[in-house]
Amino acid sequence: MSNVASDFITEPNDERRQQIAKQLGEFIDPDKVRIDEESLLGHGCDWTKLYKVNPLAIVFPKTVEQVQQLVKFARAEKIALVPSGGRTGLSGGAVASQGEIVVSFDYMNQMSDFNPVDRTVVCQPGVITQQLQDFAEEQCLYYPVDFASAGSSQIAGNIATNAGGIKVIKYGMTRDWVAGMKVVTGTGELIDLNKNLLKNNTGYDLRHLFAGSEGTLGLIVEATMRLTQPPKDLSVLVLGVPEMAAIMEILRAFQNRMPLTAFEFFSESGCKLTTAHGLQRPFETETPFYVLIEYENQSEQDAETAMEVFEYCMEQGWVVDGVISQSESQAENLWALRENLGECCAPFTPYKNDISVTTSQVPGFLEDIDAVVSQAYPDFTLVWWGHIGDGNLHLNILKPEGMEKEEFFSKCQAVNKQVFEIVERYQGSISAEHGVGLVKRDYIQYTRSDADVALMQGIKKVFDPDNIMNPGKIFQS
Numbered sequence: 171m172s173n174v175a176s177d178f179i180t181e182p183n184d185e186r187r188q189q190i191a192k193q194l195g196e197f198i199d200p201d202k203v204r205i206d207e208e209s210l211l212g213h214g215c216d217w218t219k220l221y222k223v224n225p226l227a228i229v230f231p232k233t234v235e236q237v238q239q240l241v242k243f244a245r246a247e248k249i250a251l252v253p254s255g256g257r258t259g260l261s262g263g264a265v266a267s268q269g270e271i272v273v274s275f276d277y278m279n280q281m282s283d284f285n286p287v288d289r290t291v292v293c294q295p296g297v298i299t300q301q302l303q304d305f306a307e308e309q310c311l312y313y314p315v316d317f318a319s320a321g322s323s324q325i326a327g328n329i330a331t332n333a334g335g336i337k338v339i340k341y342g343m344t345r346d347w348v349a350g351m352k353v354v355t356g357t358g359e360l361i362d363l364n365k366n367l368l369k370n371n372t373g374y375d376l377r378h379l380f381a382g383s384e385g386t387l388g389l390i391v392e393a394t395m396r397l398t399q400p401p402k403d404l405s406v407l408v409l410g411v412p413e414m415a416a417i418m419e420i421l422r423a424f425q426n427r428m429p430l431t432a433f434e435f436f437s438e439s440g441c442k443l444t445t446a447h448g449l450q451r452p453f454e455t456e457t458p459f460y461v462l463i464e465y466e467n468q469s470e471q472d473a474e475t476a477m478e479v480f481e482y483c484m485e486q487g488w489v490v491d492g493v494i495s496q497s498e499s500q501a502e503n504l505w506a507l508r509e510n511l512g513e514c515c516a517p518f519t520p521y522k523n524d525i526s527v528t529t530s531q532v533p534g535f536l537e538d539i540d541a542v543v544s545q546a547y548p549d550f551t552l553v554w555w556g557h558i559g560d561g562n563l564h565l566n567i568l569k570p571e572g573m574e575k576e577e578f579f580s581k582c583q584a585v586n587k588q589v590f591e592i593v594e595r596y597q598g599s600i601s602a603e604h605g606v607g608l609v610k611r612d613y614i615q616y617t618r619s620d621a622d623v624a625l626m627q628g629i630k631k632v633f634d635p636d637n638i639m640n641p642g643k644i645f646q647s
């Protein structure tokens with residue numbers, strides 16, 4: 171796979187590392203500068219594991235001032251910086267393969283200044299998503315952005331990738347929960363964006379440029395996150411769906427009658443994987459697809475409405491079997507059928523895709539892509555799942571046993587062009603929620619126009635004139 175194209179490509183050796191560590195140790199605690207192999211390899215990559223990992227050093231700043239000094243140092247020395255959060259990304263956004271300094275926020279992980287009226291809490295960049303969720307719960311509130319890697323992903327990384335997950339249909343993406351943020355730009359300047367205001371129409375909202383910026387504009391050093399009222403008495407329904415086309419009818423039928431907190435799906439190939447890992451099938455009947463619906467079940471009326479819609483879907487032939495959770499633990503088990511899919515695919519070295527279209531177009535889009543990939547490689551197993559209520563599909567192609575990883579990936583890449591042409595035809599996105607990083611960078615033109623990319627490159631130059639902020643990610647810079 172190709173690696174980062176940067177102005178400052180270096181192939182660090184031990185001597186250079188020692189020298190840089192000494193210089194960094196002048197303004198960052200020396201024990202928070204690491205150049206040992208384990209740290210370099212561990213902190214120089216994310217979950218993609220596709221790229222050469224070769225950082226110059228790993229630093230763990232503890233204060234905003236240290237971050238500013240670091241940026242000024244990097245600027246003077248012409249060394250690129252790669253921000254590192256929980257490194258759970260799937261697009262290579264946190265990969266350091268060309269002698270960059272990795273900036274880890276593991277030691278800036280405190281929360282402060284909870285405001286119960288504004289319902290906000292100030293987070294240092296390294297606060298773990300789960301830590302924020304737990305804190306909110308202790309205050310009888312709720313942080314709603316949720317996904318399988320919530321136990322490791324960090325808030326600044328979530329903002330930098332505008333993380334989505336399983337509740338977007340009701341609560342939106344990470345950007346919707348950022349009340350304010352402090353950022354150190356590529357010049358070392360500290361800027362304070364939006365100051366937590368709800369209403370602030372004073373020109374461009376720069377906060378939103380940082381959501382999805384993947385570290386290319388600056389380092390997020392603080393974020394004030396909003397919390398909300400927790401949902402009550404969540405129930406989960408899993409339905410067996412014989413035809414993809416029916417899924418949107420099911421969505422419409424439910425949404426016409428009741429608000430949903432999640433509308434997810436997975437394929438039978440996915441169900442086989444999770445059940446092979448010890449989970450129970452939702453019901454006996456096997457169907458090509460399963461829908462998982464979550465809603466607030468606060469009264470008998472809610473339960474009756476859900477049952478009525480379910481029966482209506484059965485009468486229409488859109489659904490052939492189904493189950494409704496009767497307890498919290500049953501709801502969790504049903505969720506596991508969907509949430510454990512990424513983990514269950516991992517041993518098969520999957521080739522991943524994270525794509526989206528407008529929700530109503532999902533069935534045709536999925537069928538077209540499935541046909542192209544299955545025709546090219548009839549022996550490959552395709553596992554589909556995703557946040558179908560948001561139009562977001564995850565396609566994992568499993569590597570056949572015995573096939574070399576390189577051969578498998580190059581075969582998958584060969585079919586990429588056709589897949590992305592379909593995405594372009596549907597005016598969809600080549601990356602719905604996992605970001606662009608390195609993995610999707612060379613395909614960005616299927617979703618963003620040349621004019622878009624040129625404007626993004628121009629914006630980067632304003633925030634980062636020396637191109638030291640995660641260069642080569644999202645687009646060539």
Ligand SMILES: O=C(O)CC[C@@H](O)C(=O)O
Nearest residue numbers: 318512522523556564566
């Ligand atoms: O592993 C994947 O392909 C998707 C991961 C995550 O976004 C999910 O929704 O499970």
Ligand SMILES: [Zn+2]
Nearest residue numbers: 335556564603
């Ligand atoms: Zn997802």
